[in-house]
Structures are given as structure tokens and as C-alpha cells.
Amino acid sequence: MTRTTASRPLLERITVAEGEGRAIQDAATREVIGHAPVHTTEDLDRAIAAARAAQPAWAALGHAERSRILRAIADDIEAEAEDLARLLSREQGKPLNGPNARFEVGACAVWTRNAADTPLEPEVVFEAGASRAEVHYDPLGVVAAIGPWNWPMMITVWQIAPSLRMGNTVVVKPSEHTPLSVLALVDVFARHLPSGVVAAVSGDREVGAAIAGHEGVDKVMFTGSTATGRRIVESSAQNLARLTLELGGNDAGIVLPDTDVAAIAQDLFWGIFINTGQTCASLKRLYVHESQYEQVVQALADLAASTPMGHGLDEANVLGPLQNETQFQIVSRLVDDARARGARIVAGGHPAPALGPLFFEATVVADIDDAAPLVVEEQFGPVIPVLAYTDVEEAVRRANDSAQGLGASVWSQDLDAAKAVAARLQAGTVWINQHGGLNPQVPFGGVKASGYGQEFGVAGLKAVAAPKVISY
Structure with missing residues (x-):
């Protein structure tokens, strides 16, 4: 969970020694790529505590400065795009070409910029004479981002970029199957951010089970199975965290x-x-x-x-x-x-x-x-x-x-x-006459057992914010 710089090779920045972590295999050959750190619930507690401590100052920077930082992060993703895509291809299995690894890394930069550039102004919902009511959107606090293994980098960006833009801090829990890709992405984000604003906790199922109901978490964003989504709903009863659940489909x-x-x-x-x-x-x-x-x-x-x-x-x-x-x-x-x-x-x-x-x-x-x-x-x-x-x-x-x-x-x-x-x-x-095409400005989410809540564009920013009505 330490911050790093881009001066060292990608895998060196995110992996640990063989005896200190869990072996991650190439999806195609099953050869070991590197070893991912295995964080514990104690590491999770520390990451969430650091996120809570960092959040007020991060929120105080304001939208313009947070957006500027997100644009710089998008530039950095593009600068390291080929290394990121090659790591993603090996760990997840998707080829470099076609709508696959290079496409996914490119989408990470696009969605990060979109989170920075989408305006969200106070909304006037009532006006009569001198009376007026406005809806403003404040940060929620700490967002827990729990991602899947199929599009690990892109979906993580969908979770963390709008959260950061709205003044939240974020603790990321990557899938056990694809932690290296997400650790590499978070490394790019973290080098532009104050300490504690974003962190990745690469743990086992025990860490995953602890994060949704953690008393320090204000919002959970989860993409994965319906069965796991139901367990997250149950866990969130402990802290009343707000939820965005994308639970797959048929x-x-x-x-x-x-x-x-x-x-x-x-x-x-x-x-x-x-x-x-x-x-x-x-x-x-x-x-x-x-x-x-x-x-x-x-x-x-x-x-x-x-x-x-x-x-x-x-x-x-x-x-x-x-x-x-x-x-x-x-x-x-x-x-x-x-x-x-x-x-x-x-x-x-x-x-x-x-x-x-x-x-x-x-x-x-x-x-x-x-x-x-x-x-x-x-x-x-x-x-x-x-x-x-x-x-x-x-x-x-x-x-x-x-x-x-x-x-x-x-x-x-x-x-x-x-x-x-x-x-x-x-x-x-x-x-x-198409299927699956996504646009960063167009809301996306499911109905029935595919979950609830929307991501992308203005709807996505509102989903990681607390509406506040000011009437006068």
C-alpha cells in the first residue's frame, strides 16, 4: 500500500518477493508472472483509517483542482499504456488487439478524463419570488471499490475516478484472480495523489468479506456475481453504506x-x-x-x-x-x-x-x-x-x-x-443493432437481479455523492 514512482519497472513496483506473496499466473500458459501482496484485515483497517484522515483535505481542494489531477492521471495512463496492456493481457488472458487489452487501457484514460470533465452544477428545483431551493452534491467520505477479474482495470476506473472527482477517498479491493493489473493502475493514480487518498488492498476472501460492512466505509461499489452482491447487501446493514451493484446478466x-x-x-x-x-x-x-x-x-x-x-x-x-x-x-x-x-x-x-x-x-x-x-x-x-x-x-x-x-x-x-x-x-x-457498447456520458446499470444504481456521466457522479438541499 506504499506509494511508488514510475522510475522502476512496472512489475517491480507492484509485486513482492516469492516468499512474501501469492503467485499470479499467466492466464494462457499458467506460468508465474509475479507475486501479489497478501494483505490482511489489519491492513484494510489501516487503509480505511488513512482514507478517512485524508478525505477532508482532498475534498477541500475543490472540483477544479481534483479534475486537473485526474487529467494528469489520464495522461500518465496513456504514457504507460503498452506496459499496462501487456501485463493485463498476461494476467487476465485477453489479447492485446481487438476490443481487448489495449482497448481496456485506453478506456481507462477516457473514463478518467470524462470523470474530470463532466460538469455537475447545483440544481434549482424550486423557485418562487425570493424563495429558492437548490440541490448540491457533497462527498460521501470513503468509497470501497470491489472489482471483478474480467475487465479489472476498466471497471476499477469506473469506480474510483468519479469517486475521486466528487471529493471521496477510495480503498480498492481487486479480484484475487487479477490483482496485479489493478495494483498497477492504482500505482499510476497514487503517484499523483496525497497519501491515503487511494489505496489497494490485495487480500483474500476474508478481506473481501470485511470491507463492505466496515464502519469506516460510506459507499460500496461492486461488480461481480449476484450471490456475492446479496452478501454485500447483508453486510452493508452494519454500516448503512450506500451501494452501487452491477451483478452481471444473461x-x-x-x-x-x-x-x-x-x-x-x-x-x-x-x-x-x-x-x-x-x-x-x-x-x-x-x-x-x-x-x-x-x-x-x-x-x-x-x-x-x-x-x-x-x-x-x-x-x-x-x-x-x-x-x-x-x-x-x-x-x-x-x-x-x-x-x-x-x-x-x-x-x-x-x-x-x-x-x-x-x-x-x-x-x-x-x-x-x-x-x-x-x-x-x-x-x-x-x-x-x-x-x-x-x-x-x-x-x-x-x-x-x-x-x-x-x-x-x-x-x-x-x-x-x-x-x-x-x-x-x-x-x-x-x-x-449493437450490443454492449458503452459511452462514458450515458448512464449504465441493471434491473432485477442484475443489481441497482447507475454509473457514468452525471448519474455516476451523483451516485458517489450526498445530495444536500439548501432552501432560502
């Missing part, structure tokens, strides 16, 4: 009749297979009208078979491994179950051990029942079940038949028809 897409399949095929493919399918808001169930069903299935199968997969540092690859053994086993189980049920495996369908121990072929599954676990559960891997429908009413009903509601998409040449379907889908975001 996103549905609906291809309407008469869609130009050739025109949408690439966008459809990457809506599914971005980050090798390991994205909360990627497309995970695809409903296609029976008139175009085989055409869509074959288009996706052709792309799955031809898209390069392999080690992320190979510039030719754009698909990588599953990040960890647990996720590899989940994907394998779901595909094996689909095969046993008689589903048609049109592309892929098997592990790819020649590439590495955690690689699984890009897989397209057709003729599968809605009740199959591959359809009901979030697979979080390079697999898509494609399901036929006969009328739009049926497609909407089946798409909404899920406990989760993060994202959804509608694909059509008829914008009015697509908008009419989008209005009836139960999701926090519905995209038309």
Missing part, C-alpha cells in the same frame, strides 16, 4: 425478421464474444426469427471458426483463454450438458488444450431448449445458444424470462419496429 438479443444478416454479422459476433465472452453485458442468449435462423447460425459459426484464438501477446490473436479454472469448468459443463440434451453444436464445442490449459473453442449451439442450463445460466465464456422463434410476442416473452436484466439488444433494419421491441424488454440498457 443478456438476450432478438433478431427481427428481414434483418440484413450479412450487415450485422460482425457486430453480432463481437456483442457475444468480446473478451472471449467474459463480459457481464455481452450477448448470452440469441433469439432469431425462424425465417433467418439458419442464416444467422451459419454466419456466427463461420466467424467463430475463423477468428484467431491464442496467447494474448501474439498480435494476430483476438480471442484468448478463460481466465481461471473455475470459469473453464463452468463453460465445459454447460456445453457438455447442451450436447447431452441433443443440441446441435455448429462450431467449436470442445476445450482447445493445444493452445493452453484454459482455452475453449468459440462455440455456437443451435436447436437448444429454453430450459437448458446454457440458456438459463450466465455462461460467461465463448459460447452462444441460438434459439428460433415464430413471432415477436413470443421472443419478447422468452427474452424477459430471466431473473437478470443488465442489457439486451434488438437487431433490425426497421428502427421503429426495433424501438417498439426495445421498450418492452426488461433491461437496464437496450441496444439497437
